[in-house]
Amino acid sequence: MPLAQTATSVPVTVNDDLCIADKGCTVCVDVCPLDVLRIAEAADGSKTAYMKYDECWYCMPCEADCPTGAVTVNLPYLLK
């Protein structure tokens, strides 16, 4: 049974300009209870945190613990 590629909007957004994943920061990835955040590496080698899995409890440790205020937790579209 082959798998489909179905698009879904994700509730957690990261401001690339503020994110310091480049400097080795992984705070938001570390604290997420559902482990849905990861660090993406762009073609030019720059790094940013992003939400990889749409499995969010909109609980907010990622936003509260981010040292630069780069992370925003929005509500998942299905329930907002």
Next chain:
Amino acid sequence: MDEILDGLTQIDCDILVIGGGTAGPMAALKAKKKNPKANVVLLDKANVKRSGAISMGMDGLNNSVIPGYATPEQYTKEITIANDGICDQAAVLRYAEECYGIIRELDDFGIRFQKDQNGEYDVKKVHHIGTYVLPMPNGDTVKKALYRQLRKARINIINRYMATRLLTGEGRVAGAICVNTRTAEFLVVRAKAVIMGLGAAGRLGLPTSGYLYGTYENASNSGEGYAMAYHAGAGLANLECYQINPLIKDYNGPACAYVAGPMGGYTANAKGERFIECDYWSGQMMQEFYDELQGGKGPVYLKLNHLAEETVAEIERVLHIVERPTRGHFHAGRGTDYRKQMIEMHISEIGFCSGHSASGVFVDEHARTTIPGLYAAGDMANVPHNYMLGAFTNGAFAGMDAADFIADVDFADFDMGTVDAERTRVMAPTKRDDGIPPNQIEYKTRRLVNDYLQPPKVTAKMELAQKRFEEVREDMEQGMYVRDSHELMRALEASTILDCADMAAAASLYRTESRWGLYHNRVEYERDDENWFCHTILTKGEDGKPAHRKQDVKPYVVEIAEDEKDAYYKQRVEPSVAAE
């Protein structure tokens, strides 16, 4: 990250604590304090810094027994009545006697509790009879304060490992099999005692939003504790007493009448009228809520728009920084303002959670399960109405008892074949080329839970559920497919959710009476004290399916007068003469 590496490591410790939310950290601290030489390991599927139900803190202690406001006997009586009499009082009474000491310790950790002008704890009345609710002005700091204590006590913390099965041997616990959620590497932990604090089964029913993770409980609390206890042969008590909560509709978080109630807020019907006398969560309160929704007087609302600006601002200040702080974002997005509109509420999907109801892994007043050396505390253990302070206090009991238990025993021998079999089971979805992803297995299970298990309970519907669950199980065992270790964690969760769904159906069919209001409202049966004034204990039967037995409620240590027994049934507001 997330590639599947497999591999296997083994470590030894004296006490393994599984779950770093609320009960687990306190258990680890108390065990270490009692026996500083013990090697205590605290393991969590997430990160102990922010794991569990109180990930973002808590707004207050809902069930504190503070000298001058309440006595342990009064509290024990109230909880017995709230649970329709089905309650071994020893565990509730011990909690009630010792929780004040835990409050003092939490105070020492830097967690502040509200005090009045005289410096006394400022306890509020929310329950039907007594006064037990103590606000926490800096409740957002709970996890940080706990984490500092864990580091200070040199507790060994292992993050991002998910326990999948307990090991047993020689008639007692021997350790646990765990898998890394980011690499799929196995870790076998041999332990002389194991304390489980894995939280509620919060991903059992499907929220009405349809979003799998839009649950009332922290969505990482997917019921592993119940499933592991079951497969290890432990007894689980009264699982038919579901947890169902009154929540902000769609947001699915608490409306927090416990915060708003003492300040003048209340639950109202569409006309803005109060219809329940008491906002404390109980099965009968939920039945009244359900009746109002179904009886044409709904929707049901949280009403605050009659309050003064300063009061509303204070309620907002609390509700928008702790427990579920995105409540503020939600209301802003909807354009709702506590000052202007009432907030629409609804009833939640079902779950297991003794935090607010009474079901769970059976434990006594020492937090001992039916397996020697195995303990359970917090939302997953069956001490009724645990809430956060119950998790801390019963976690403390587990830690202290485990510290004694390990003094006299060595590691129990276990069959390595169990580990091999578990590796095969866990890794099966990684060995296929395609198949059904875990989210579809989970969605279908939980959708069926809503269709057939959500009360009011009907025998024929629950039997249909069992049939459908068997079909999903067949699909899961033969065809579930994952592409990385993160999806493997979700696959393991799907499996525990299905185990919990099976247990929910089986337990509900076994108790052929109605009890606990909406939680176990079986429309074909009335309450039947003659045959069912007892616990039901569910275990894994010889055939691998749930088996049941009745167990006597232990003789009360605090007597309940005949005219007090039904206090929690008198919930509905009677129209006053003046209103006529």
